Amino acid sequence: MTARIIAAALAASAALLLSATFPGELTAQNLAIAGATVYPVSGPPIEGATVLVRDGLIAAVGTDVPIPADDFAVFNAEGKVVTPGFFDAGTQIGLVEIGLESTTVDSRVEGNPVSAAFDVVDGFNPNSTLIPINRLGGVTTTAALPTGGLIAGQGAVIDLEGETVEAMLVKPRAAMAASFGPGAAAATGGARGAASLRLREVLEDARYWASHREAYDRGEVRPLSISRLDLEALQPVLAGEIPLVVQVDRASDILAVLRIAEEYGVRPVIRRGTEAWMVAEQLAETNVPVIVKPLTSLPDGFDRLGARFDNAALLHEAGVAIAISSFQSHRAHNIGLEAGNAIRFGLPWEAALRAVTLTPAEIYGVADRYGSIETGKVGNLVVWSGDPFELSSRAEEVIIRGVRVPRESRQLELLDRYRTLDGGPPAYRGGEEGGTGGE
């Protein structure tokens, strides 16, 4: 609550410097967005609707919602489109600042194919420049996932607003990230069978450890293949409390993951799933969701020969739950571009919207608070100038936990500084003291 108040104060002070799209009291945290076409995702679109946000939560949505007389900043959004904030089901935002600069990369543990206990939270950088850039494009929430190896570690669900990681956390340890296929095989001995053997061994050991903890502490158990912290971190996976998010592409590799998951009672989510459409029936039968990257069309590896643009559409037709991800950290805001391209190749528009909002929230077990515009849910909203997937549309207002995101980013400051080359050295323009702000 403290963090939220701080965030609100920060946003309010920033807002004072900025163009006032919202008339009235800019310090108000209670917002009324009036007259827009609202896509709640949980239900059909509502034209001319009002959304009330009070204390960071959605207080009401509908056409017959009266706007309280006081304490609400009212935004006339006639002609605009309102959706839930976009939720990218897998990025390294906050974990990677500059890809090739290793001192800024905190998304992976080198040299160990199994690092289940690795948790991204402590390394998360709330001051990353990626955060403002992405949220201004309409991404309000992401799953920050570790990468690499066979079992990469634990990811967290994060809102892209807040001074500290604690303030930004939606759900720590929300998923175990893993991969299966050539990368995992290379990390475990070369063959896919080596990777599956190692995965089974690890899950086997974790299951064994759960029922032999005291003996383990006394040093009276058989040798186990991973550390105590790794064994412990895998317990929620074995209990089905959090998903095992597996990056995997080849159809047969996906089936292998389903097989192993069933053996151990693990709840898998397929990530990327380039050839997932080829096993859509099995995925639908087992209720396994797929996080897809629609802009995929090339057989650029021998595990991705079945790449095709309509993967998302085919999976959806078969009844598979799909989330769409940007598979980008610096440009996670292109999640809408990905969704638009999924529509271009046959995915229904409503399914694309669900794939960037409610389905990711369901995958990570936060759909009670995130992913749709319903009373009581967290006030993560985007006001779009038009169709959120169309190239001509802009995120005009981005609201995270009921707080308007300031129109500020490093990119906007650079643009501001170099908008003209006249008038002396650019070095004297912009910045905190002399600048004119993002606009």
Add this chain to the structure above:
Amino acid sequence: MTRRLRPFRASAVAAVAMAFLLGLGLGAAPVGAYMPQDATPDASAASNAGEIADLLHGQRNGAWKSAYRPLASRPTLIRGATIMTAAGEEIEGGDLFMRGGRIVEVGRNLDVPAGTDVIDASGRFVTPGIIDTHSHLGVSPSPSISSTSDTNESTDPNTAEVWAMHSVWPQDPGFTRALAAGVTTLQILPGSANLIGGRGITLKTVPGRTVQQMMFPDAPMALKMACGENPKRVYGRGRQRSPRTRMGNMAGYRAAFIEAERYRRKWDAWIEGGMKEEAADAEDAGDARGSGGPPERDLAKETLAEVLRGNIFVHNHCYRADEMAGMLDLAREFGFRIRSFHHAIEAYKLRDLLARDTVAASMWVDWWGFKLEAYDAVPQNIALVSEAGAPAILHTDSDMGIQVMNQDAARAMYAGRAAGIDVGRDEALRWITANPAWALGLDDRVGTLQPGKNADLVIWSGDPFSVYTRADQVFIDGALIYDRNRSDVQPTTDFELGILPSSGRGGDR
């Protein structure tokens, strides 16, 4: 292509005339002075001119030339479309008539000869074929594995001797995907590991058994150069040798061009001296005008000498504004022109100099942050460079990006507009058509929908600046080469035959 070959015996007059035409002794030829093989008015001199040009260019005896032949075409009228010409106009309810591989007329309610095929394109849009100045298709093909990695000859900081065309695998499925996305012309470049990476080649997205069959006829070749982090990382950090620093980079370019200058003088002197065939004292060969046989060939210097003569266009991977300014000075020192900077993340900081020197920038809309020199990106980069009057280009460097160039141009346009930069639709279209055509030296042939231009064009299902729009049909030299609704007009590479069970084929790749 049936030009008769003759021995290299030129009259002194012809040689001097050709020396003038080639810009010998004049420093760099003016930009765009590339001389097509058949452009000289004097027929007898033409043959020699062509032969001398080929000799200096490394294409003696007609080797390494295009074997492209257009597919069969029929006189065709595209009727009732929104025609985006990339030449200043967007014609609603417009017609376009093409015949013999060329655009004949663009307008409204065109009268066409009997027997003309008619395509009803009402509600649809027509643009020039899209052109990418920066691709590694064929040299970094799919599947992307070590066996197919043929982009970086990273064995020496200067590998001016390598030609990307010798790495191109025509069976790269990426070519077919680019075609299906409306791309008709693309420049394949060596990678950026080296200061001087080698020659690039311009191809058409036509299926071919050989790279020669894909080569854009008489297109200037490119020289790929690279600034900044990559050569430093590969050699200094990776191999403990020069260049280790940015100053080492610059010393490397300068040393190479000093040698190239000497080489160019030797060869030019030999030609101006009448190209004597007899062997001379090896030590003096070529040094004194007319004193002996041809100087010894050196593939690397041959390429750089052609850069100095203005016959090979420099395409320079360079991110930072300060480094681009350094490269402009390098070009000034040695009297050549840089045709386009590539990636040019900070072009917006230097856009006045780019406009001053008419140097293009080939840019992404929003790639950034993958390394430090890509940290200062702004999505308005293209719009700002364009506004400043420099040739602005959207490029891809990506086998996926090349499939959404119309979308990326639209995003760059809308990003500019959102920041108050007045970008028109025709201007944005030029970023992926007319401007790259200029950068490749092909603006007399492709890049706009104007009479006389090659009939390279795309019929889109709707506005190409919408995410929902698809390329319905693609024509190259007037021939229908891709049709979204006809599987018999969708090329498939050898690589993809039988590689998946039959259930895995077809559909939207």
